[in-house]
Amino acid sequence: MSAALREARWQIRRARRGLVGWAVALAAVAGVYIPFYPAIGGDQLQGMVDALPPELSQALGYDRIGSAAGFVTSTVYGLLGMALLLVLAVGTGARTVAGEEESGLLELSVAAPVRRTALVDGRALALVLRTAMLVLVLFAASAALVRVSDMDVAVGGLAAGSLQLWLFTTAVGLVALAVGAATGRRVVGVAVGAGLAVGGYVADAIAGLVPDAAWLADVSPYAWFLGGDPLVAGVDPGGVLRLVALGAVAWLTGRTLIGRRDLGV
Amino acid sequence: MTAIALDGLVKDYDGTRALDGVDLEVAPGEVFGFIGPNGAGKTTTMRILVDLLRPTAGTARVLGEEPRAGGPALRARLGYLPGELVLDERATARELLAHVATVRGRGAERIAPLAERFDLDLDRRIGELSKGNKQKVGLVQAVMHRPELALLDEPTSGLDPLLQREFLALVREERDAGTTVFLSSHVLSELEDVADRVALIREGRIAVVDDVAGLRAAAGQRLDVEFEGAVPAGAMEGLDEVRIDGARASGVWRGAPTPLLARLAGLPVRHVTLRDRNLEEIVLDAYRGDA
Numbered sequence: 021m022s023a024a025l026r027e028a029r030w031q032i033r034r035a036r037r038g039l040v041g042w043a044v045a046l047a048a049v050a051g052v053y054i055p056f057y058p059a060i061g062g063d064q065l066q067g068m069v070d071a072l073p074p075e076l077s078q079a080l081g082y083d084r085i086g087s088a089a090g091f092v093t094s095t096v097y098g099l100l101g102m103a104l105l106l107v108l109a110v111g112t113g114a115r116t117v118a119g120e121e122e123s124g125l126l127e128l129s130v131a132a133p134v135r136r137t138a139l140v141d142g143r144a145l146a147l148v149l150r151t152a153m154l155v156l157v158l159f160a161a162s163a164a165l166v167r168v169s170d171m172d173v174a175v176g177g178l179a180a181g182s183l184q185l186w187l188f189t190t191a192v193g194l195v196a197l198a199v200g201a202a203t204g205r206r207v208v209g210v211a212v213g214a215g216l217a218v219g220g221y222v223a224d225a226i227a228g229l230v231p232d233a234a235w236l237a238d239v240s241p242y243a244w245f246l247g248g249d250p251l252v253a254g255v256d257p258g259g260v261l262r263l264v265a266l267g268a269v270a271w272l273t274g275r276t277l278i279g280r281r282d283l284g285v
Numbered sequence: 286m287t288a289i290a291l292d293g294l295v296k297d298y299d300g301t302r303a304l305d306g307v308d309l310e311v312a313p314g315e316v317f318g319f320i321g322p323n324g325a326g327k328t329t330t331m332r333i334l335v336d337l338l339r340p341t342a343g344t345a346r347v348l349g350e351e352p353r354a355g356g357p358a359l360r361a362r363l364g365y366l367p368g369e370l371v372l373d374e375r376a377t378a379r380e381l382l383a384h385v386a387t388v389r390g391r392g393a394e395r396i397a398p399l400a401e402r403f404d405l406d407l408d409r410r411i412g413e414l415s416k417g418n419k420q421k422v423g424l425v426q427a428v429m430h431r432p433e434l435a436l437l438d439e440p441t442s443g444l445d446p447l448l449q450r451e452f453l454a455l456v457r458e459e460r461d462a463g464t465t466v467f468l469s470s471h472v473l474s475e476l477e478d479v480a481d482r483v484a485l486i487r488e489g490r491i492a493v494v495d496d497v498a499g500l501r502a503a504a505g506q507r508l509d510v511e512f513e514g515a516v517p518a519g520a521m522e523g524l525d526e527v528r529i530d531g532a533r534a535s536g537v538w539r540g541a542p543t544p545l546l547a548r549l550a551g552l553p554v555r556h557v558t559l560r561d562r563n564l565e566e567i568v569l570d571a572y573r574g575d576a
Contacts, residue, residue, distance in 0.1 A: 023357075023388070030384050034375055124371035128426070131335040132388050133361035282298065282338045 023134045027142025031116065032149060042108055042154050046101060047161040053095040054165040057088060065091070079225040088171040089251040092162060097181045098246050101158050105185065106217050109151055109193025114209030116143040117278065118200025127284055136283075140201055140275040147193050148267075155186040173251065180250040184259060188245035191267035192217050198274030204283065216241060241266060286349045288313045288434050288465040289334065293343035296329050296489075303329040305489035306343065311467055311482075313433075316460050318480030319469040326489040327469040328368045331438045334467075335365050348434055361389060364427040368438035368469070370419060374412030378405060378422045385426045392430030399425045403451065416443040424452060428459055435459060437468040441475050453479045474563070504567040505539035506559050513553040520552055537562065 032039075066086030069077045077085075084090030117140060120126040129139055159182040166173045196213030200206055220242035227237035237243040244263050248256025289311035296304040304326045311317045321327050332338045333345050336352035345352060350359050373381060378400070386393035400407050403421045411419060420443040428435055437456075441449045456466050456479050470476050476483065477497050485492040493500070508524060516534045521527045523545070524536030532555070538545050542559060549557060 026387060033380075034373060037375070124367070124369050125373060127337065127367045127369075127371065128365070128385075130337055131360060131363070131365040131367070132385065133357040134388060135357055284332070284337055 023138040024141035024145060027129075027134065027139055028145040028149065031143055031146035035112075035146075035150065039150060039153065042104070043157040045104055046154055046158045049100045049104060050096050050158060050161040050165055053100070054092060054162060054171070055169055057091050057171055058169050075229055078228050084249070084252075087252070088166070089173045089177055092166065092171075092173055092178070093181065093246065093249070093251045096158070096162060097185055097251060102185060102189065102245075105151060105154060105158075105189040106192060106214075108154065109147065109189040110196045110210055110213035110217070112147055112150065113193035113196035113198075113213060114200045114206045116147065116200075117197055117274070118204055118209050119206040121200075121204050121284055122206055124284065130283055136278050137275045140197075140271075140278055144194060144197055144271045144274070147197060148190050151186055151190045151193065155182050155189075158182065158185075176254060177251040180253075180255040183255060184245045184248075184250050184263065187260060187263035187267065188241055191241060191263045191270065194267045194270040194274070198270040198277075201274035202277035204281070286313065287311060287346070288315075288348060289317075289467060290346040291330070291343070292345075294330070294333065294340055294345055295342035296326075296333065296338060297341045298338075303489055304333075304340075307486070307489070307491055309484055309491055309494065311465065313465050314460065314463065315481040316456060316466040316468070316479055318473070318476035318483040319467060319486065320471070320473050320476065320483055321469070321486035322471055325486045327471075327486060328438055329489075330486075331365075331368065331436050331467075331469065334436055335360060335363060362433045364430065364432035364435040364437075364464075366423045366427040366435075366437045366440055368442075370423040372411045372419055372422060375410065377408055377410050378414070379407035381411060381422065382407070382426055382429070386429065389430045395429040395431075396425065399429055402455070403448065417445065417448065420444055421448075424455075428455070428464070431459070431462060432464060434465045434467065437466065439470060440468050441470065449475065473567075500567050501561060503539075504562045504570070505537045506542065507535065507562050507566075508538050508545065509533070509535045509558045510549065510554060511556040513555050517552055520548070 063086070069082045069085050072082070080094075082094055085094045117126070120129075126139075130136060159178060163175055163178050166178065192213050195216055196209040199212040200209030203209070220240040223236040223240040224243040224247065226233050227235070227240065227243065237247055240247075241263065244256075244259035248259050250256055287310050289309065291307050291309040294304050294307040295302070307326065307330060319327055319330070329338065333340055334347050334352055336355075339353060347355065347359060348362055352359065376384075379396070382396045383393065386396065396407070399405075403425070405418060405421045405425070411422065414422070420440075424437075424440060427437060441452060444452060456468070460466055468476065468480075473483065480497060482494065482496045483500060484494045495503070505525075510520075511533045512520070514532060516529050516532065521529065521534050521536050524538050527534065527536040538559070545559075
């Protein structure tokens with residue numbers, strides 16, 4: 021087994037208790053929203069949204085809340101579920117290298133007969149796998165609840181949305197990891213990761229409101245994730261490609277830059 | 286091949302010079318003590334040896350190779366105990382040590398015997414262990430794979446005196462089994478029984494390198510004497526750091542004691558002691574720049 025795989029396994033093993041907590045939280049997010057759609061959804065909810073200023077409802081992503089797939093997008097995939105996964109991905113990404121470097125935990129790992137690049141690879145892989153596991157939990161919970169509530173949401177759409185949610189949160193988490201690996205400072209990793217997610221969200225909202233600023237959607241990772249409305253329209257190949265590219269560039273940057281500096285100073 | 290060879294090693298960070306031209310050679314098979322106050326550069330030196338830090342100038346060679354160029358293959362031949370040991374609180378000692386053994390590809394068979402020797406409970410989570418018990422985990426991981434060179438930064442910190450002795454016995458055994466041991470402390474007394482040679486580092490420079498006996502000889506002996514009446518003229522001639530207080534006098538005598546004893550025999554001495562200066566005093570000399 022390569023050093024990177026061994027490192028990834030160790031990281032996931034260490035985090036196994038926390039992972040259960042996150043899984044429960046994500047299943048709960050699906051559980052508190054989806055079952056209420058039959059009671060309040062459809063025309064009634066659309067009426068409430070119609071009463072809001074259109075700019076507001078669009079910025080909040082509520083303009084599509086009237087359909088069942090739109091409701092799941094607006095509440096779970098595009099809002100609370102996404103927020104939880106971002107918190108996990110950015111927090112883990114920034115902590116797994118920079119945070120452990122600051123606390124001193126990384127010192128023994130770096131002094132071990134393992135390349136620094138393998139440490140970054142293993143920790144990045146562990147992040148990718150953790151978000152994958154949690155998105156799978158969210159997908160399974162959502163698919164079950166949609167079926168129980170007899171809602172008009174295709175499993176294929178949920179799968180497409182889950183895939184893109186996974187790629188989006190993971191890519192942002194890898195940016196936090198890379199910035200942490202490059203600087204050795206956890207807060208910088210958190211700030212850049214969170215800034216990218218929030219900035220992307222704001223850019224997407226502005227792009228939807230201001231025709232001259234439509235190009236902002238092209239550079240917003242949030243728009244790469246949800247702009248193609250994957251729960252309704254299925255996988256958006258362009259968005260998927262860009263999210264994968266963002267994550268790959270972040271990973272390569274982080275593994276390169278950590279080799280060039282002093283650690284733990 | 287030397288185990289450690291430092292040549293003009295300089296390290297700057299955050300605008301301060303942590304190492305200011307360190308020259309040092311550690312021979313294979315010796316136990317080498319690295320003594321200095323906190324902030325003198327001990328930890329910086331250790332961290333350069335395991336390639337956590339890169340030198341600003343000068344060279345470091347570990348088992349014949351520069352730490353960065355040697356990479357994982359070189360680090361596989363080392364054991365390292367950090368000065369500020371931080372371990373994963375969530376894992377048990379057994380899990381952590383098993384992981385380290387997997388990474389190194391050897392050493393697993395020594396986990397249980399070493400844990401027993403140091404009375405370490407392997408099945409408790411590290412977060413629940415006392416500082417001394419965490420230090421034991423750190424020691425076990427540093428030596429369990431029988432490295433060619435063990436780099437131990439303040440290894441006895443947090444250990445009670447009984448465990449310190451047990452640890453020093455282990456260091457001797459590892460040396461006898463062929464391991465070179467480079468260990469640091471801010472107090473020499475912890476190392477004087479185990480170290481073959483000692484270097485004193487002060488403000489990023491090596492002040493003295495010698496064996497313990499040599500340091501002792503250079504240090505001389507402290508004389509405390511009380512006379513009948515005032516201290517006679519010439520009684521303290523040839524001594525350093527002389528202090529006279531009424532009938533009492535003290536000072537440091539270097540060299541063979543016979544002439545001093547002969548002189549005192551002819552004087553009205555009421556009480557006298559002549560003892561080896563302890564090594565802390567020698568270290569203090571070196572810190573002051575006297576040595």
